[in-house]
Amino acid sequence: MPITPSNSDATSPRVFVIARDIQRNDAVGNFCEQVGMLLRRAGFDAVLAAENCHPDDRARIQPMPAALAEIAPEDTIIFQFSTEDPAFPAVAALPNPKIVFYQNITPERFFRGTDERTADLVKQGLAQRGLCGRFDVIMANSRATAAALIEDLPADQAAGIDVEQIVPCPPVIGVERWDNIAAPDAPAGSDGRLVLFVGRLVPHKGIDDLIAGFAHLARSDQEVRLAIVGGPSQSDYALGLKQRVGDLDPAIGSRIAFHHDIGEDDLKRLYQQATVCASMSRHEGFGVPLLDAMFFGKPLVIRAEPGMIETAGDAAIVVTNPTPQATAAALDAALNDRQVGADLAAGRVRQLEKLRAAADGRRIIEAIAKARTIWRARTKA
Template sequence: MRIHIIARDIQRFDAVGNFCRQIHALLLAQGYDASLAAENCHPDDRALIAKMPETIGTIGADDLVILHFSTEDPAFPAIAALPCAKILYFHNITPERFFAGIDERTAGLVRQGLQQRPLAAGFDVLMANSRATAQVLHDGLPPQDQRRITEAAIVACPPLIGADRWDGIVDQPSNADADARTVLYVGRLVPHKGVTQLLDGFATLAAHDAGVRLVCVGGPPDQAYAAVLSARIAALPPSIAQRIEFLHGLSDGALKSLYRNAGVCASMSRHEGFGVPLLDALSFDKPLVINSEAGMIETAGDAALVVDASDAEAVANALAAALDDEATRAQLGAARRLRLPALRRQADGHLILNAVTQARTLHRARIV
C-alpha cells in the first residue's frame, strides 16, 4: 500500500504545502510508503513531488489517498471516483463575498471551489482544520449525504504536525525591531484579513500613546490592495504613520525575533479556518487581540481578547489592555498555559494516523 498525499499546490513557505510535507514525514517515520503529488510546486521540488493529474493513473485499489482541499481543483472529481481508501482534509475556502468588486478572478475561483464540496461524500474519512471549517464542509454536502455523514463525524485536526516548530530556529536580526510596545500582525495582506481595520484600531490607540508601534509581516500585497493600504496610511498624521511598518520575505529566524520581542499579537481577520499565527503567538507567550471570527476564537480559546474589528475604539482599547493592564495580561497568560498544551496534543500527528487506520477499515468493510 502506498499513501498518496495530494494537493493542487504544494508550495514552499505555504501553510498547505508545509502541512503536506509534515504529513509525508510523519508517515515515512511510521514506516508507511508515502508520496507527494501536486499540480503546482517549485520547479526544484519536482524530484520529490509527482505531477498531477498524471499521478491519478498510478494509484492502485489497495492504496490510500489524502487529498488536501483548499481551492478549486480540476482533479477533485477523478480522485473522488477512485476505488481506493480516501481521506479528505478541508482547509476551508474564503467565500467570494470577500473578493467581489475587488478581485473578480479570485472570487470566481473560490466560488468554484466551494461548489466542489459535494464531492466530499465520496471519501471514507473527512477532516477539517477546525469545527468551524467542518460546519462549512458539511453545509456543502447534498441533503442525503448530510443525513448519512454527521457534522460531528468530521475530524477536526490542526493543519500542522508539531506545535513547537520554533524550537530549532535561531533568532536572526530583521529589518525592523520589535519591543514591548510593538503590536505584531503576521499573515497575508489581502482584504479579508482585516489589515485596514487593524490600522484603524492602531491609529486610534497611537493618537494618545506615543510609544506604540505596528509591524505587519506578510505579502507583499497585490497592486490594488497595496494602493488601499498606502492610502490609508498616508491619511494618518505623520507622527502615527511613521510608526507603522510592513515587512515581507523574512526568514524564520527574523520572524522568531519579532515574535519574541513584540508586546502583543493581533489579527482582525474576517475569515479563518485555523489561525496558525495565533498558535505561534501562544508559543511565544504573547497576549492576543482578535476579531470576533469563529475560526480564530476556536483556535485561541480564552487566550485572546475578542473584539468587533469594525469598531476602531474597541480594537484600540483591547490593544491597550493587552499591553498595559496587568490583570488582563495575567488572565490571558493563565489561559495560554491551558490552551497551548491542548493544541500541542491535537497537533502531535495522532489524528492523522488514526484517520489512516479508520479510512482503511471503512474502505475494507465497504468492498467486502
Template sequence: MNVHQVLSGAGPHDAVSNQARAFRGLFGQWGWGGQDVAAGIDPRVGRSFAPLAALAPAPGDTLLIHYSAYAPKLRGVLERPERKVLLSHNVTPARWFWDYEPRIAIQCALGRQQLPEYAARCEVVAGVSAFNAAELGSDRVVPILFDPAGLGAPRTQEPAGPPNLLFVGRLAPHKRQDELIRLVVLLRANGVPDARLTLVGEPMKPWYLEELRRLAGMLAPGAVTFKTGLTTAELAAEYRAASLFVGLSEHEGFCIPLLEAFHVGVPVIVRPVGGTPEVAGDAALFASDPDLAVTAELCRLALEDTELRATLRERGAARVAHFAHGPVAAQLRALLDR
C-alpha cells in the same frame, strides 16, 4: 500502509503544503509509504511534490485529499477506486474578493460550491477545525500539526521600545489589515501616541500591498511597517519584538499565527470568527464588538495591565500544549487507519 497526499497546489510557504510535508514526516515514522502529488507545483518546492499525473496508488492504498481551493483537476481522483479521505482547510467566501480581484472571487465561489460534492464522494471527511468540519456535516477534526521549534524558546522578558502591534497573515481583504491600520491611528490619538503596527505576510497581489501602503501613509505615516518573504528566524524575531498580536480577520479556518504568538508569549487580541475561538480558547481577548474604539481600549488594557499579560501568556502556553504534536498525530492516525 500507503497514504498518498493530493493537493490542488504546492508552494514553499503555504500552510497546506507545510501541513502535507509534516504529515509525510509522520507517515515515515510510522513506516507508511506513499507519494505526495499536486495539480500545480511552485518550482521552489523542489522534489517534495510530484505532478498529479504521477499518482499511482496500488489496491488498498489510501488517498488523502487536502482541500483548500477550487480544484477541478482533482476531479479525476474522485473516480479512483481507492479509499479516499478529505481534509478541509477551508475556502474563503467569495464576497471578500469581488470588489478587489473578481478572478479570485470566482475561484473561491466555485471552490465552496465544489466542496460538498467532493466530500460526498469520499469515504471519510474531516476538517482542521470543528468549524471546517461542521461545514461538511462532520465531527471529525485533525488540527494543524504545529511545530514551534523554528521559533525558538518562549521569550523571558517584555520587548523594549514603543508598543508594537503585530499581525501575521496573507495581505488580503478578509484579513482586514485596513482595520488594523485604522486601529493604530485610534491608539496613537488616545493615550498611546507612539504605538506602531507591523504587518507580516505575502500579498494576494502586489497592487494590494501598495494600496495598503498608501492607506498607512495617509492615515499613520511612519507608524506601519510591512514585511514579506521572511525566513522562520526573521518571523520569530517579529514575534519577539511584538507587544501584542492583534487579528481582526473576518474569516479564518484555523489561524496558525495564534499558536505562534502563544508559543513565543505574545498576548493576543483576536476577532472570534471561524476557527479562531476553538484555537484561542481562553488565552485571548476577543474583539467581538465591531467598533474599533472598543478594540483600541482592549489593546490599551492588554498593554498596560501586567497581571493580565502574565495570565494571557500562561493560558497561551496551555493552548500550545493542547495542540501538541503527540495528540494531533494520534488524531491523524485514527482518521487514516482503517
C-alpha cells in the same frame, strides 16, 4: 508512545498526500510536507503529489494529475481540499481508502467587488464540497470549518456528509517547530512595544480595521508600533493599505512597517519582539499565526470570528465590533493591564496544551487506520 502504523500497514501500501499546490512558505504546502514527514517517521511510504510546486521540489513531488496513474488499488489517499481543484472529481471517484482534509475556502462574498477573479475561483471551489461525501474519512482544520463544509450546500449533497463524524485536526504537526529556527539579533531601536499581524494581505483579513484601531491607540501611546507581515506586496489591496498608512499623521504612520517575503528566521525575530499579536480577520478556518503567537507567549487580540475563537480559546481578547475605539481599547488592555495579561497567560497555557495534544499527528494516523478499515469492509461486500 511512538506513533506507528498497524502491523499490516507498516511497510505497504503507500500513502499519497495530494494537493493542488504544495508551495514553500504556504500554510497548506507546509502541512503537506509535515504530514509526509510524520508518515515516514511512522513507517509509512509517503508520496507527495501536486499540480503546482516550486521547480526545485518537482523531483520529490509527483505531478498531478499524472500521479493518479501511479496509485495502486490498495494505496491510501489524503487529499488536501483548500481551493478549486480540477483533479478533485477524479480523486473522489477512486475506490481506494480515502481521506479528505478540508482546509476551509473563504466565501466569495469577501472578494466580490474587489477581486472578481478570486471570487470566481472560490465559488468554483465551494461548489466542489459535495465531493467530500465520497471519502471514507473527512477531516477539517477546526470544528468551525466542519460546520462550514455543508453551509448553503444543496440538500442532496449535504445529506452525504455527516458533520458529527468529521474529525477536527489542526493543520500543523507539532507546535514546537520554531525551536529549530535560529533568529537574528533585533536591530537597534526595536525595543518599543510592538503589535504584530501575520497573514495574507487580502480584504477579509481586516487589516484596515487593525490599522484604524492602532492609529487610534497611537495618538495617546507614543511608543507602540505595528508590524504587518505578509503578501502579496503589490496587489491593489496592499497598495491601498500602504496609501492609507501614508495618509496618517507621520508621527503615527512612521510607526507602521510592512514586511514582505521574509524568511522564518526574521519572522521568529518579530514574534519574539512582539508585545501583542493581533488579527481582525473576518474569516478563518484555523489561525496558524495565532498558534505561533501562543508558542512565543504573546497575548492575542482577535475579532469575534469562530475559527479564531476556536484556535485561541481563552488566550485572546475578543473584539465583537472592531470599531477603531474598540480595537484600540483591546490593544491597550493587552499591552497595559496586568490582570488581563495574567488571565490571558493562564488561558494560553491551557489552550496550548489542548492544541499540542490535537496536533501531535495521532489523528492523521488514526484516520488512515479508519479509512483502511472502511475500505476493507467495502471491498469485501
